[in-house]
Amino acid sequence: MSNLPKEPEFEQASNSRAAQRFTTLAPFLKKYPEYKKALEVVQIPERIIQFRVVWEDDNHQAQVNRGFRVQFNSALGPYKGGLRLHPTVNLSVLKFLGFEQVFKNALTGIPIGGGKGGSDFDPKGKSDAEVRRFVKSFATELSRHIGADTDVPAGDIGFSTREGGFLFGQYKALKNEWVGILTGKALDWGGSHVRPEATGYGTVYYVEHMLAHAGHADGFKGKRVIISGSGQVAQFAALKVIELGGTVLTFSDSKGSLIATGEAGFTKEEIEEIYKIKFARKELSTLGDKGGKYKFHGDSARPWTLIDKYDVALPCATQNEMNAQEADFAIKAGCVAVAEGSNMGCDPGAIDAFEKSRAEKGKKGTWYGPGKAANSGGVAVSGLEMQQNKGLTQWTPEVVDAKLKDIMKSAFQQCYDAGAEFPLSGSKEEIPSLLVGANIAGFRRVANAMKDHGDWF
Ligand SMILES: NC(=O)C1=CN([C@@H]2O[C@H](COP(=O)(O)OP(=O)(O)OC[C@H]3O[C@@H](n4cnc5c(N)ncnc54)[C@H](O)[C@@H]3O)[C@@H](O)[C@H]2O)C=CC1
Numbered sequence: 001m002s003n004l005p006k007e008p009e010f011e012q013a014s015n016s017r018a019a020q021r022f023t024t025l026a027p028f029l030k031k032y033p034e035y036k037k038a039l040e041v042v043q044i045p046e047r048i049i050q051f052r053v054v055w056e057d058d059n060h061q062a063q064v065n066r067g068f069r070v071q072f073n074s075a076l077g078p079y080k081g082g083l084r085l086h087p088t089v090n091l092s093v094l095k096f097l098g099f100e101q102v103f104k105n106a107l108t109g110i111p112i113g114g115g116k117g118g119s120d121f122d123p124k125g126k127s128d129a130e131v132r133r134f135v136k137s138f139a140t141e142l143s144r145h146i147g148a149d150t151d152v153p154a155g156d157i158g159f160s161t162r163e164g165g166f167l168f169g170q171y172k173a174l175k176n177e178w179v180g181i182l183t184g185k186a187l188d189w190g191g192s193h194v195r196p197e198a199t200g201y202g203t204v205y206y207v208e209h210m211l212a213h214a215g216h217a218d219g220f221k222g223k224r225v226i227i228s229g230s231g232q233v234a235q236f237a238a239l240k241v242i243e244l245g246g247t248v249l250t251f252s253d254s255k256g257s258l259i260a261t262g263e264a265g266f267t268k269e270e271i272e273e274i275y276k277i278k279f280a281r282k283e284l285s286t287l288g289d290k291g292g293k294y295k296f297h298g299d300s301a302r303p304w305t306l307i308d309k310y311d312v313a314l315p316c317a318t319q320n321e322m323n324a325q326e327a328d329f330a331i332k333a334g335c336v337a338v339a340e341g342s343n344m345g346c347d348p349g350a351i352d353a354f355e356k357s358r359a360e361k362g363k364k365g366t367w368y369g370p371g372k373a374a375n376s377g378g379v380a381v382s383g384l385e386m387q388q389n390k391g392l393t394q395w396t397p398e399v400v401d402a403k404l405k406d407i408m409k410s411a412f413q414q415c416y417d418a419g420a421e422f423p424l425s426g427s428k429e430e431i432p433s434l435l436v437g438a439n440i441a442g443f444r445r446v447a448n449a450m451k452d453h454g455d456w457f
């Protein structure tokens with residue numbers, strides 16, 4: 001019996017207590033039982049920093065929030081992972097995100113460890129000045145714990161280049177040094193080309209490999225694609241889908257889903273409008289229905305069951321945004337591939353439904369691409385940004401995009417190959433599960449480095 005407080009999101013990600021879900025690493029641990037000790041050790045973060053953030057609102061009143069940084073694992077390199085600003089942020093959420101980040105970062109092949117941080121501060125409805133004052137106060141404490149070779153944060157929900165600028169400026173003022181302590185910086189002050197695009201683009205590149213293995217050599221051409229979310233990841237995934245010949249039929253936010261009523265789907269220009277709305281911290285519904293071209297489904301409706309026939313589903317908003325019923329609907333709608341742009345976008349019931357469909361129907365089942373591999377393009381380009389900062393250089397967009405494509409290909413191949421070593425139980429064909437593969441490939445690399453460092457024996 002554990003004496004720890006309940007941490008539902010972290011328990012879901014680590015499977016530490018939900019023994020019945022402890023399935024993905026089980027065949028690997030059966031073959032290599034010595035790694036059981038590594039699994040026990042790796043589940044405990046190396047360090048958790050928790051702090052108070054006091055800031056002044058526009059009415060000159062003091063406001064207070066909680067700030068966090070979970071420095072989960074530094075076996076492969078400095079802690080690396082985003083900062084989330086959202087009222088739902090708590091230690092369980094950040095531990096789950098940090099845990100996933102450790103293995104995701106391992107799959108990129110770049111020497112970076114894993115961490116995550118943020119605050120329960122809600123940027124919605126705040127003025128620019130309030131956000132600036134909050135971030136500067138947050139950065140004042142965080143600056144003691146980060147550094148270019150120690151811990152390098154980036155953005156996540158509610159934290160973009162704009163917020164990063166305030167954090168970077170405060171760090172620079174306090175430490176009197178200009179170093180790469182943050183990624184996702186603007187191009188003029190040390191950022192990398194393709195970093196804002198990288199998570200969305202990378203997810204789509206990953207899905208191209210899934211589609212090719214599922215027998216769709218034409219990739220996204222003519223594919224109907226459902227996307228949730230309307231932030232950075234969703235927008236750039238959508239733009240890449242359109243560029244590759246697919247049609248984007250939906251976006252969403254916490255208030256509901258916006259559906260394109262015609263066959264043409266959203267255009268690039270309309271995605272630009274969505275960018276402006278979200279940058280102004282407004283809701284998606286303010287886009288309007290464009291004379292009947294769109295229909296907004298309110299009451300927090302999610303997009304997965306609002307369209308009868310589609311080929312690809314990309315959860316790009318937040319965790320647990322697709323459940324078993326929605327997954328069954330997607331399978332019946334003919335969905336070939338589901339890939340998580342968001343972290344832990346599918347809940348355990350949804351994953352079971354997809355994996356079962358693969359085990360039963362083989363190649364023709366619905367392929368599931370786990371976030372720790374499918375959305376690893378963002379942190380991968382962050383790693384490339386760190387490399388550019390160290391070399392005082394900036395590569396062209398073409399160079400960065402080519403590297404991103406290679407990294408996503410390698411991430412897919414690692415998942416496929418490790419999955420093939422331990423095929424889905426009950427499958428007629430030898431079907432590699434990308435989830436099993438991602439977990440094994442990421443875990444093995446981190447565990448081996450930890451063993452070298454004497455962290456387990
Ligand atoms: N930004 C990055 O480079 C990376 C982000 N991710 C993940 O992608 C997801 C989206 O992140 P970003 O696009 O960067 O953030 P963002 O802040 O730009 O966008 C988040 C979107 O999710 C929506 N959203 C938030 N809570 C929601 C809810 N409960 N229901 C429906 N929609 C909701 C928001 O309205 C917004 O459209 C997150 O899960 C994040 O952890 C993963 C890898 C890297």
Ligand SMILES: O=C(O)CCC(=O)C(=O)O
Pocket residue numbers: 080081082083101104152153154155156183343375376378379380382
């Ligand atoms: O770019 C980074 O460092 C982190 C991106 C991130 O937060 C994620 O992969 O979930």
